[in-house]
Amino acid sequence: MTALTGTRRLARLVLRRDRIRLAIWVLGTPLLGYALAGSVAGIYPDEAARQGYATTSATSLVARAFNGPIAGTDLGAVVVAETYVTLALIVALLSTFAVTRHTRQNEETGRAELLGASVVGRYAPLTAALLVVVTANVVAAALLTFALLGAGLPLAGSVAAAGAVGGVGVAFTGVAAVTAQLSVTSRGANALAAAAVGLSFVLRAAGDVFGDTNAYSTRVESAWPSWLSPLGWGNQVRAFGGERWWVLALPVVLLLGGVTLAYALAERRDQGAGLLAPRRGPATAAARLLSPAGLAWRMQRGTLLGWAFGVAVLGLSMGVAGDEFNAMIDQNPAAAEAINAMGGGTNLIDAYLAAMLGLFALTIGAYVVQALLRVRGDEADGVLEAALATAVSRTRWLGTQVLAAALGAVALLLLAGLTTGLGYGLVTGDPLGQAIELGGAALLRLPALLVVAGVVTALFGLLPRWSVVLSWTALLVFLLLGQLGAVLELPQAALNISPYTHVPSVPAVDPTVLPLVVLAGVAAALLATGVAAFRHRDVPS
């Protein structure tokens, strides 16, 4: 079969290019699963606690939409409810991005042309990418099985749960194989595949929300839309709740169907061409684009709108869930304690809302990092060189990017607070008052985000080559300190590393000014360092 000639060599190339990414994926997801399973086991140690959790999960529409249908009161079922959607989304996106990276991106950059002119069959690049990605999913699932066993869960359920997660990755590998044929750009292919992930999340959420509960309200039977969703299939495996093994065949069927379709499309199209024509743009620029600020807004607006949508949906959901949370903590002191540790204060609902705002601030930190690291991306691409060869100073250029990221953070924080307050107010009364109060409380987190912006800027100025890795590492450290610090009882000195530690946990506690001023000062110092270093270094470097 000459169409597959060279597949093995190309697969080795994929492994070589992605050896670090793949290692993080294959080892990271099981580790994350292990950590999450362990923390769930700590919060719901006995049958009574799990009974309460299962009842809440089965009766709460928000819990059903976000966590999927609960499969019973076994510890494993609770672990699945708490972790499955997160892990499934991660492997779904990792799989699609990996497929695109080794197919469409190669065509877009011209690497595929170079390879295609050598002794390489038509299907070889796609097949090599799929082989590696499917293998990564299988290996990660096998390791996840051991991780769940290690967390003390029974064998059959562990295999089923890990298989469910791996199955999602396999299913979206098939989806990405098709989207890589459709769009001319890797960005477009990723966007299409991510849209498919989003659609299957919505279908699953709808199916689970409209499902039926059993007589004891500890188990949910999903309605038919869940069966249309690869994310839903993982739930329908029913790990730890009477496994339905045959459902694990569905992702494989989708993969085979997707691959067949992708081969057929690849056969009919030219190298580098897609089935969707690229959109045209304006022949001349609008006046508002013609400045560093206008450009920054243009570059950020798509990302920002996506974030805004996600934040608004989550905010409303978390707010609405606040009322259900009241019911849940009555039944589970351990969960209440965990929330208290995160949010602080004595009033539990305020602690819950404060904890949610804290989570939003951490998440929006990822937006700030992503937005600011664009400057480094531009430098690596060579665009920064073209921009700095015009009459724009380095200070103005970088300052504009920082300002854009900071304004984006303000908008997202405000939106998070407003929607959370609105959601909570809608179920408890006084939506406007709650929205205003929580909107203000959310904005108090801004100084911590400015410190994040300062860290990225300083790294970009001082260690440009390492800025991407180190910036994300810094945010991850802040995240871990915030989420696990209190649970692991780390010393205060360690917790103090994170700027988020210093933000007053409003509305659980009263706001204080001093820490905010100090954080703003630290942020200003970091930003000044970054800009000064950028002004004195080579571009590109």
Next chain:
Amino acid sequence: MPVISIDNLVKTFGRIRALDGLDLRVEAGEVHGFLGPNGAGKSTAIRILLGLLRRDSGEARVFDADPWRDAVHLHRRLAYVPGDVSLWPNLSGGEAIDLLGELRGGLDKRRRDELLQRFDLDPTRSCRTYSKGNRQKVAIVAAFSSNVELYVLDEPTSGLDPLMEAVFQDEIRRIKQAGATVLLSSHVLAEVEALCDRVSIIREGRAVESGTLAELRHLTRTTVIVETARPTSGLDGLPGVHGVREVDGRTHLEVDPAHFDELLGQLIGFGVRALTSTPPTLEQLFLRHYGDEPVAADGHRPADAPRAGAR
């Protein structure tokens, strides 16, 4: 006062000495060819002139100002076309042109439209879908529609087809006529020969030759092919004559221009029937400095190896 003056410029990246005592002078109103093999340091020198890289030692002045300290001020007076043009992928070509022009301090809309037409560039396509040649056209159109005094062009035509190359050469002549100065780094020797008033050849971070094409030619041997009634002899011993050999009854040799007279005097004695004398092409000039062999103290490569185009 030269527009660009570089003296003994040194720039190192770690252990690599990208520039190792470079000298370069570009006078106002001239088109200056900047030649050198890949990795010779051309782009490094250009980036120092743009204030993107910091020099380690030596002097670099543009319009008698420090390109590092006065970058923004200088950039209003110059336009740059990088060798490897990358653009904002989600802007259209037209938007990228307007943006680059505006950031530089404004562009001539009429010129822009005229150039788009001449370079046959579709400004509505997204920069992501442009080929290398089209990305280069975006940068060229943006540069040429700015009214500036200095154009810094780093291998601007490496992706253009011959038709577009002709348009490019027209445009260079136009901006030269308007009094602008051009620093043109290029591998297209025909382009340099057609456009440049003066040429600098750089190798391993150092200028090895600089001057007008006529001056450079004067320093280099002319190829002579002569057909004589009687076999020639004793030409080897003449001053400035090299590489004498018989091919199909004709004598091929190379001579330093300064010693042409002695050679002709000697040749007359053998009964000259036909004589062609070919001044060195730029390619020959260039290859002397491109080869692996070190250049001898007199500027000539030691071996008398025949060079491309010499036969």
